[in-house]
Amino acid sequence: MSIIECGNVGYSYDLGVTKVLWDISLNIEKGDIVAVLGHNGSGKSTLIKHFNALLKLQEGRITVADIEINNETNVWELRRRIGVVFQNPDNQFVASAVEDDVAFGPENYQVPRDEIGEKTRQALSRVGMNGYEKRLTHTLSGGQKQRVALAGVLAMDPDILVFDEATSMLDPEGRRELLDYIKELNEESNKTIVMVTHYVEECYIANKVMLMKEGRLLKAGEPRDILGDEELLLSSGLRPPIATQIYLELKKRGIELDCCPLTEEELVESICRLS
């Protein structure tokens, strides 16, 4: 069952002078991890801002969890079902103390008070920020802020989680942890995940990659088919992950590994097998 359906979506920020989305049609299935990949300005963020009705649909049709997104009476229900973690956490903080910020979502949906406390604690401990309840958000580091922003979304327990470049401020450990955690959310709680990224290295956790370029959906497919296609990526201002690049370069030199690796571990395994 498709949980997100887009048909022929188009968008322009300036009344049609310059279009930033062109005829985008795609389906995201329940339980998918989809990576929306593309260079800066390819339209990734514009597209996903439609999913929770932050942007008003101009052309085409979008349903999210069977909800028509352009019907304004549906907005509350829509935003309960889909949560977005943005690139810059400062843009989504509403309260000064960590726990108040995380509690903001449930409060607005009139969750009973004692449940809010529990949800807040749970959400913070899931992102490894327990103990920070009373801290002021502005005293946190960039990466810590990003975790708190994620906790705020988790506290709402949405079916679909969208990450808009949400790993960009994290350190490598933090990024790995977040990616593992995203995978866990997907596997254990069957959350549908949409991650917007230009980090090709992150696409390994996805089961589907949608490559965007200049406002169009260039290609959708399995991660290996897209990340192993150097020409396609280069033409979109991107490069394959380093492990994949090494594989491709070895191939050019007549050394063929048994599979196209997406991660460092996969590359090492296949080099060891050949050795």
Place this chain on the structure above:
Amino acid sequence: MSIELKNITHIYEPGTPFEAAALNNVSLEIREGEKIGLMGRTGCGKSTLIQIMAGLIKPLNGNVIIDGIDIDEEGYDRTGLRQKLGIVFQYPEVQLFETTAYKDVAFGLKYSDLTPEEKDENIRWAFEITGFDPDKVGSKSPLELSGGEKRRLAIAGVLAVRPKYLILDEPIAGLDPVAREKFLKLLRDLNEEGMTIIMISHNADAIAGFADRTIVMSNGRIEIEGDTKTVFMDRPKADEAGISVSTAGRIAGMLRDRGIDVSEDVMSESELLKELCVHFNNDNRSEDQT
């Protein structure tokens, strides 16, 4: 000429329930002309350190000495400091505020002693070096530009005062690979012109390709410091401080752990590729012999 930090200790909101230690007795010298990479886990004190370096936060203890003068000395020329040391914050694009791109870039020169002609020359240079045509972009509203362009424009505004020292906090976060490479080239060009550059980044591949010297912080202290290659070669220490070595360096280490002979000082993809070619060709040769 240098930036010198002596025994810097800093605590946020001391004496309140929100008290949080940020820096613990940090000493450091950055010499003119260096390209410095500053790394460490989120929350390790990197951003606090550079704000102290720029005189934006007064540390609880310790001294900041820039070009031989303590910046907390009475009568210190703070305006002069602003012209000497430029700082680019995380997401600098949010600090654009003027009505036109030209005015925004010009703002830092408002109180400088330069003549209008000299100011204009600096501004045009800042536009050009960040990849803009001042005649085309100058009259536009900063808000009309794309995300990547806004970031470059914000940096142009910092560069227009022609600082001697340039400090950047995660300047490449959120840039795609092509934009990232272009940006690092810009920093290298500026360094060639004599600018000292201090860059905070989590991206080990970017640091490996850019910095002469790398400083790694952990829990408010300097944990590792040295020339970049040496820092990345010490994998156990790097792991402990939570930084990843460059991707190629990490792959090389994993191969060594599996008994494949790859040199210790592999840092870039091309070095790794060369080693792998040697490895496989040797293998082929030994097979031929048997």
